[in-house]
Amino acid sequence: MTLDPTLTQWLDTHADALDGGTADPAGVLPRLAQAGLFRLGVPLAAGGAGGNTSDAIEAIAAVAGHSQTAAFVFWGQRVFIEYLLQSPNRALAGRWMGALLDGALAGATGLSNAMKFLGGIEALQVSVRDAAGGWRVDGTVPWATNLHPAGFAVAVAADNLSSGRPGVYAVPSTLPGVTRSDDLDLIGLRSSHTASVRFDAAALDAGWLLHEDAHQFLPCVRPAFLGLQCGLAIGLARRAILAARGRADGARSVLDDELDTLSAAVEAEARRVAEGVDGGEFLAAPRALFGIRIRLVELAMAAVQLELQARGGAAYLHARNGGFARRWREAAFLPIVTPSLVQLKTELARQAQREAA
Structure with missing residues (x-):
């Protein structure tokens, strides 16, 4: 997905400040709302732009490629919107949907x-x-x-x-x-x-x-909750791979095959997320989505590691790392976003034990 150039420029300019806390957090929601991002995958009848949930996943990924902080805020807002879309309380949705889509109300x-x-x-x-x-x-x-x-x-x-x-x-x-x-x-x-x-x-x-x-509602919203969350890892992985390719010249061209393999794996998992969320597969098979999220986080971390190798010593210099230091911290965040990788792996292990019994 291609973001509005005005938003892209703003995100790139403020990415480090948003990560470090020196940028005003209040500016994030309005910027994302002005670009129409909260309306993606929201039915026209609800005031949205139509399309599928996968459109919102791709938008979160696109934002995450510039700023994981902005993408995390985007995820929180869009997931709250999803709760209203799936809630039988239509009066509540009618009362607050417009303000959420416009970024006038923060949803957590x-x-x-x-x-x-x-x-x-x-x-x-x-x-x-x-x-x-x-x-x-x-x-x-x-x-x-x-x-x-x-x-x-x-x-x-x-x-x-x-x-x-x-x-x-x-x-x-x-x-x-x-x-x-x-x-x-x-x-x-x-x-x-x-x-x-x-x-x-x-x-x-x-x-x-x-x-x-809750036992009825939570399984219904879980595919969007986790699927939208996958956009954080997809976007970071893509940006790190792109950055590594830009530095992988001369002696470091030996990384090309690894980057090609990693990129293909990221795109394959991104397609699986989109198809499974849009098609309803993960409603009946949530553990398949658990596995995909684990895999995407691992791929994002591997992508940042390859960017480090491609940049070499410049990655450790403030003036020359091109955002790498921020992406390194962003990658460290992905495994602990709830449900964390340890929690997902624990659930998958429990399931395997039950099936083996």
Whole structure:
């Protein structure tokens, strides 16, 4: 996908500052929205540009090739939009979709804990109790991106202590009892508005219910959640391979075959993601998507390693590394994005053990 040249120039100019935290995070959402990126894969009837989810995956990949920070914000916003698209609460979608597509409202996905809950990895960290007209919300989201200090809505899965059935809710930051921490002290992606959120008896109106049954809703949104996340690795891998090719001259031309093989592998996995998400394959076979995400992260890390080899000593000089140092940190982030590679590999190992029993 080809991005708007104005956006590309802005991303390239500010990529290091966005990663290091010296750029204003508030500028990211409006820039992405102005380029129409949040509308990709969103039905025309919902105010989008139409197309498929794979169009949004490719857009995230294109942005990630310039700035992983901006792509991470893009992912959080687009996944929240996906929750509204798949929620039976059409009134909520109608009320907030326009603001999300325009970048006027920041949407954060606090469902990383929920995805681990779905895989039996950990318990839910948020709970609700029935109250007049809705619920009282308590608990913590330890890590979420796109938590704009001026206002956001965060999606959470929560144990309903009254009904005993976990549901999925959108919680606006304007509620009394919702507290956002300072931005987390990350080693990179620092201008991504990444923080934690605490709920202390926050009174949530019933109109903010995304789905009453987390066990039904989470598997439905998981393919988009993980598929869009794959765009982060695809974009970084492509950019590192391109950079390595630009440096692989003379003695370093011995890297050409490795770069060709790596590039072909990235594109093959990118096609598998697009086809599986758009075709619905991963609804019934989520572990196939787990394997693809693991593979893409490994390919992205291998691509950055080849860029290091191609650049040689220049990669270790501030003035000559051409963004390599930032890409090295970005690659280090990919394996720990929830669900992390360790968590995905653990789930695949459990499945193999069950099948072997």
